[in-house]
Amino acid sequence: MTRIQRRLHAVMLLMVLVILLAACGKKPEGMVKVTRSSLYTLVSMTVVTNDEAKAQQAIENAYKELERLEQLLNFYADDSELSEINRNAGVKPVKVSPEAFEVIEKAAFTSEMTEGAFDVTIGPLVKLWDFKKGVIPEKAAIAESLKRVGYKNIVLDKPAGTVYLKNSGSQMDLGGILKGYAADKATHILKKNGFLSGIVTVGGEVRTFGTKPDGTPWIVGIQNPRQKDQSDEVVATIAVSDKALSTSGDYIRFFEKDGSRYHHLLNPRTGYPADQCGSVTIVAEDGVTADGFAKIFVLGPEKGLQIAKKAGFDALFIDCNGKILMSEGLQGKIRLQKH
The missing domain is CATH 1.10.3980.10 (ApbE-like superfamily)
Structure with a gap:
């Protein structure tokens, strides 16, 4: 699998996890979803509604806003x-x-x-x-x-x-930070058009609002940064409503040379890729916070969790050995997958 294919696979996996896990069970209402390329990544917008025409127009307006942000x-x-x-x-x-x-x-x-x-x-x-x-x-x-x-x-x-x-x-x-900001803007437009529930994903950023059609929270999967096969793609799931999630990991954009992995998450102090963990997932009130603060990946679990507590959001780290460490606010909310 090429680097581009890995990146697209990771994004598509996230979208599939969000939508399929959300769709479990009988739906009293329909869901309208549109996926296309924007902001140099894949974007998916889903709203809970039976009015497809209204949903399509609102989603189109949201995509136009993302295109404007991209130009700016x-x-x-x-x-x-x-x-x-x-x-x-x-x-x-x-x-x-x-x-x-x-x-x-x-x-x-x-x-x-x-x-x-x-x-x-x-x-x-x-x-x-x-x-x-x-x-x-x-x-x-x-x-x-x-x-x-x-x-x-x-x-x-x-x-x-x-x-x-x-x-x-x-x-x-x-x-x-832009993808999280864009997810917030798209969500605002969808809500302004009268939709009370849905999900916006911009690359690896997820912004949820409202609930699934049956009134339960949306379920979002967290990818395994050291996946070996399809059986261990997801290490955990979390139920959320009116929250944003962002994951930064060393497994999407990288190359290997002389036995070392060089990925795109650079440490601004050293100029080289950070090597403190495999991934971090942030759960926050809005996308711009989750996206920006996901770069505490650079600091590793111990320091990163301290900053998360100080700033008032939750974080889940997967270290280089696959060990999961999370903030207190996620205890009991994360469902670990058995492999």
Whole structure:
């Protein structure tokens, strides 16, 4: 299986788990689901309803909002607002849209709360690593890029609506928080259109609202980061309603060289992939929180669980040996699978 196939498989597995587990039992109402590509990943939106025409229109509106966010905040597009900020690093503040300011403000807050485990200015390192070609950057190049990484160089002026990077050469990459933010926006649109229950998945981010048609919580599966075959794809499930989940793991985008695994979850302090665990799943009130804080993967279970407790959300870690560690709030809510 190629790297791209692994990534698509992981995303599709998540969607299948969410929808199939949700669909167990007799449904007093129908569910309308639309899946398509957006934000450079697979997105699925499901609402509980018998009015398919109304649901299709609401879902279409939600997808249009995701397309707009992609245009505004694309790290690789020269004409995005994010690229305009990055081009003007060390030069001048840039006036941005309310949405861009909001998500960047959330990113800066998350960077601070995770003590830099999530650092939105990781852009120079992201561009340095090429996981498609599987090439390890030179140590000197990593060291040079690290000089331009540092979230404390972000200056936000809310009254003026501007964003400024003080350090010349700095680059923000919102890829570690944008999907969760987008899931929140899509959910808001679906609810605004009158739908009380459903699920939005954006890549590995899950945003639930309301309940299944039978009134019970949605069931979401947590993937095994060291899966051996189809019998052990899922290590646990959790029942949730009006919650967001995000999983970061070293098993989706990676290459192996000389017996070592190099994955896309980079430690902003070292410039290299973190090696403290296999995956972490965050359960929070909203997608932007779950997505951003999932980067405590970098810190490992002990420190990561401390931050989760301090910030007020729940986390489940699977360490490098497959051991599961979770915050107190998940005790009794997680159903471990027998293999």
